Amino acid sequence: MALLLRLGVRHQRTDEIARTSSDKETRSLAPIFDEERGVARKQVSSIHDHPDITLETLQSLMLANDVTQLLVKELAPNDNSKNQPYVSKGNLDALNILPAGEFETDSKHNTLKAALDFRWLQSNGSISLAPQAKLIFYPQYPEVRLSGFLKGAKNAPNYLMNTRAEGRLLFLGVTTDRRIIGWAAGPDSSLAHAYVSLKTPEKLGVFTLVPLVGGRVGLSTRSLLIQELRRIHLLDWIDSKALARDGSVVSCVSAHCVGYTLEAELGVARNGISEPDFKGWEVKATTVKKLDGKPSAKPVTLMTPEPTGGLYRTLGVADFVRRFGYPDKKGRPDRKNFGGNFFAGIRHTNTKLTLALNGYDADKREIIDTSGSLALLTDNDDVAAEWSFASLMSLWNRKHAQAVYVPAEMRKAPSLQYRYGGAVRIAEGTDFVRLLQAISARTVYYDPGIKLENESTKSARTKRRSQFRIRSRELASLYSKVEQITLLGF
Incomplete structure (x- = not known):
């Protein structure tokens, strides 16, 4: 968490650095070329023009948009729209963290690309579609990068995502129907201060998991999962069942009931949209002849x-x-x-x-x-x-x-x-x-x-x-x- 330490030091002299950063970034207000839009635009005055919201507000707005997992990436200076922020480096784990559409081959550049259902969150709780957002896999590195997240999007955080300012944060909320809700925060924002104060942050690839409830203190998703599985284990025999989309519990007689029953206990409704899920964890149940702790041969x-x-x-x-x-x-x-x-x-x-x-x-x-x-x-x-x-x-x-x-x-x-x-x-x-x-x-x-x-x-x-x-x-x-x-x- 080296960046957290750097952010902590920076907060001791916030005003000085904010003024320095602002002076450097706003020295010229002449039109500049927008790499994402491909057009000339007038430069926004500073990072501080972006709405500043608290962590509690962000959590509430994300929950209101059906977000079930909130991730944050610490942005390096070269993480901007021109260079495409990387979301996996040295592996492809982001492809199992961020939901994407169908991948397509770009034979000319030897890459694989997949569209994202990406929306920028607004301070009033509404969302704005980023129609060109996509993930690009570069096998030669290997890396997965985020691209096109500003192009065609209304009220996107263009300045924050085009600048090279250090200490910026990119929040990505993942929904059950495979959408991604984004919010960017500057280095001196309320969110940056709250992020530094998070206790025992949980990592997932290059991301940090941010709790959607409670904010500062709480069990990790891993601990919550184990806690729930222990409770279910202690219930002993459970009638076969499934949780319907409307929240009602129905009986189950299919070959998949071992999984549906476990999901129902975990509060996961049966649906065809995504894999069985509990706070970002895939849950797989299989029947065995004897519960002796040994891995099944099946x-x-x-x-x-x-x-x-x-x-x-x-x-x-x-x-x-x-x-x-x-x-x-x-x-x-x-x-x-x-x-x-x-x-x-x-x-x-x-x-x-x-x-x-x-x-x-x-x-x-x-x-x-x-x-x-x-x-x-x-x-x-x-x-x-x-x-x-x-x-x-x-x-x-x-x-x-x-x-x-x-x-x-x-x-x-x-x-x-x-x-x-x-x-x-x-x-x-x-x-x-x-x-x-x-x-x-x-x-x-x-x-x-x-x-x-x-x-x-x-x-x-x-x-x-x-x-x-x-x-x-x-x-x-x-x-x-x-x-x-x-x-x-x-």
Whole structure:
């Protein structure tokens, strides 16, 4: 927290530095070129023209806009609209912290870009869309940078985000529906003073987490999560249920009830907008035969993406299975399957296809071609099916940088019930490169379940399921840190 110390020293002589900074920044009021807008504009008089609000006001305004997680980045002098503030350096963890749209490949510059639903908060609580805001991934560094956040936005903090003044702060509120609400603060603002006074700040990548309630003192989100899981563990058997969007509790009888029941206890409503979430943590529950504290041997499904290219797309699913599938192993007539476990670099016996990573250097742990893909190849190197890096990155962006894995037992009598284990795994720090490395190391594998029934008839029917999985005990390969926590001893 070197910047905090510098800010603390600076506050001892606030007026002097404010005058010096203001003098330097406002010496000329001649029109300057606006890099974001591409036009000449008149220079704003000083940093101090930006509205000054308190931390309590910011928290209230963010909550009123459905923000569930408030992040702040300390801006360096070169963090401005021209140079694009970095939000990840040396890794891609920002892609699992900031929600983004679909990634697209810019082959000319060898980058990947994704639009952001970014709005600038106004002092009256309204928000102003920044229509050109985006994240850009530069694989050669690697870095993720924020771009276009001023262009086309009304009442954006242009001066603050164009100046090189040290000590500026960029607040980013993340909502449940994947919007980002921004606010910028100057080095001598009320928010800067309050930020320095925060006790035991919690870090998340390059960001600091700011509590949305209480402001100065409180438990970290990690501690709050563990506290809640301990409470749920002590409840013992819980009737299977789910929390509806309107806040009502409904019964649950599906295969996903182990997760829905846990989420309902955590106050997380079932919805299709985002991953299950508790204060920024992804919550994953799996059933086990015995709650003995040992990691389950069962595989964990990471994502279920349909291929984006190859013969799977051009031929269609039915003809793809006819060409690469095999007769049903259980002898069911007029049926072909396409399944099994596909590991990188190993030819699959039944389908004669090989899973290959194109555009990724496993030795250097680097993406060398952003137009690369994960592909199933024939012996002649024809692409049977493929998933572009851009499409996989878009899916991985929906996974949180922090996750908790909770084991549970199930019983069906007297009714469907679950009880959750007293030992959980806390995982922190994932990014897309870790996923690619795990695929290369064969810890993450492709496990499809695609079938073609009534193959010889006009009423042939397909069922598709493309999924990538990992053995539960190997989850650590996807994170920078995995720790087993005994809830009663915390």
